Amino acid sequence: MNRFEGVKVLLTGAASGIGRATAVRLAAEGAHVFGVDRDERGLAETGRLVRGAYVPHVADVTDERAVVAAVDAAAAALGRIDVLVNVAGIQRTTPIESLTVADLTLLFSVNLVGTALFCREALRHLPDRTGVIVNVASIAATQGNPYMTAYAASKGAVLAFSLSLAAEVVGRGIRVVPISPGTVTTPLTRDIEFPEGADLRYFGRIRSLLGSGAPEQIAAAIAFAASSDGGYLTGANLRVDGGSGT
Numbered sequence: 027m028n029r030f031e032g033v034k035v036l037l038t039g040a041a042s043g044i045g046r047a048t049a050v051r052l053a054a055e056g057a058h059v060f061g062v063d064r065d066e067r068g069l070a071e072t073g074r075l076v077r078g079a080y081v082p083h084v085a086d087v088t089d090e091r092a093v094v095a096a097v098d099a100a101a102a103a104l105g106r107i108d109v110l111v112n113v114a115g116i117q118r119t120t121p122i123e124s125l126t127v128a129d130l131t132l133l134f135s136v137n138l139v140g141t142a143l144f145c146r147e148a149l150r151h152l153p154d155r156t157g158v159i160v161n162v163a164s165i166a167a168t169q170g171n172p173y174m175t176a177y178a179a180s181k182g183a184v185l186a187f188s189l190s191l192a193a194e195v196v197g198r199g200i201r202v203v204p205i206s207p208g209t210v211t212t213p214l215t216r217d218i219e220f221p222e223g224a225d226l227r228y229f230g231r232i233r234s235l236l237g238s239g240a241p242e243q244i245a246a247a248i249a250f251a252a253s254s255d256g257g258y259l260t261g262a263n264l265r266v267d268g269g270s271g272t
């Protein structure tokens with residue numbers, strides 16, 4: 027498929043996992059990808075895997091000035107921005123007994139504030155009628171995720187933000203699609219540690235009997251949502267979770 031021939035894509039979280047798979051997938055379909063991440067080496071590794079046009083850019087999504095500069099740099103490098111995909115994110119276990127303000131601030135800064143800043147800035151460039159934003163939320167936004175209240179709340183915020191933004195820009199013909207993956211095999215899930223004595227029975231309801239998803243399967247859903255195939259999709263939470271919780 028060549029659904030992204032000539033399409034200019036600004037993508038965050040491009041250095042790893044779902045973001046890397048998305049860069050590879052969209053470029054393979056013809057996109058020119060401007061990949062943002064704080065991990066310079068990871069961005070370079072993505073560049074080795076991408077078959078197509080790819081520009082790496084190091085920035086921390088929580089740094090407002092850096093986000094403004096990154097979006098300006100993307101517009102300059104690509105000539106325009108057609109699609110924004112917000113994938114950058116972090117996950118932490120935060121058992122309620124030891125939950126701190128620092129945990130809440132960090133998770134909301136990266137997951138919500140980073141996403142919101144990129145949306146605000148990219149919307150100065152996205153074209154009316156064809157512009158698209160895809161924001162990666164999580165099934166944690168709508169389903170209990172034990173020991174991860176702060177992460178879940180930050181992803182709930184990403185979902186709520188996306189639904190309201192979709193309503194705000196639908197008049198311009200710009201689509202906003204929040205995507206909620208279930209458990210996907212990436213460094214994010216590999217590095218998670220649960221508290222000692224955690225009751226593992228809780229996890230049955232957020233696991234799919236299909237097993238964990240692959241980053242490429244989420245990238246395929248992002249490609250659908252961002253392409254004209256998803257042209258009537260906006261303001262709806264697209265769960266890609268192998269039936270978790272059903």
Ligand SMILES: NC(=O)c1ccc[n+]([C@@H]2O[C@H](COP(=O)([O-])OP(=O)(O)OC[C@H]3O[C@@H](n4cnc5c(N)ncnc54)[C@H](O)[C@@H]3O)[C@@H](O)[C@H]2O)c1
Pocket residue numbers: 038039040041042043044045062063064065068085086087088113114115116117136140162163164165206207208209210211212213214215
């Ligand atoms: N893996 C899962 O099971 C899963 C499930 C649901 C949602 N998600 C979401 O998918 C997204 C991607 O996750 P992943 O599994 O690919 O994780 P990952 O750790 O492999 O990739 C996340 C990327 O975000 C980047 N990043 C983190 N903080 C940043 C910052 N402040 N500035 C710039 N870049 C930053 C990291 O450097 C990394 O490259 C996240 O938003 C995550 O919450 C993942």
